[in-house]
Amino acid sequence: MSAISTAAVVVTTINAVLVAGSGLGAALKIEPILEPMAKLGVPESWLVFPIGTLKLAGALGLILGLLGVPLIGPAAAIGLILYWVCAMYTHIRSQDFNPQFYLGMVFCALSVATLSLQIQSITFR
Template structure:
C-alpha cells in the first residue's frame, strides 16, 4: 500500500504539472506538440483538462473511494498510450516523446500497484 501511495502521488504531481503546462500553453512545449501534429487548440481541452482530471482522480482515490483512483490511473494509461502512438506516427522522438513514455510508465505502475486490483 505504501508503494502505491508514493507512486500515485508522484503520478498525480507529474500530471498536475504537465496538465497545467498544457492549459496555459507553456511556450517550451509548443514546438514538440507541433512536431507531433497536435493542434494548439487541443492543449487546453482535451489534453490539459484530461491530465488534470486524471491527477485529481488519483488524489481523490487516495482519500475517498479507491475505485476513482483506479479509473483515473486507467484513463491516464490510455491517454499516454495514445500520446506515445501520436509521437510515433509523427516520427517525433523529441524530449516530449520521452516525457510521454515516462508518464505512461508512471500511470501503468500506479495501475499495477493499485490495491483495489489485487487478487486475494
C-alpha cells in the first residue's frame, strides 16, 4: 500500500461517507429529495440509476483507493467531481438555487480536495 497522508485519509473518508449517504438517499428515494429533483426535471426513475448508483460507486472507489487499489481513489474522485459539476449545471440551467445546489458545491469542493490530497500522497511518498 502506498503511503497516504493522514489528511488524505480523513478527507477521503469524510467524502466517502457523505457521498454514500447521499447515494443511499437517492437510491431509497427519500422524501426530502423527491420534490427538488422533480423541480429540476429529473425523472424519479433516475434516482436509483444513474444518480444513486453513481454516488455509491464513487464512495466505494474512494474507499478502495484508501485500501490500496492503485489509482482507483483518484479516478473515483474525478468521477465525483464530474458528477457534481453536472449536478450544479442542472441547477444553474433551471435557475434553481435551493440548498441542494449549495450542498452540491460543498460536495464538489470536497471531491477536489480529496483528489488533490490523494495525488499529493502518491507524488510525494
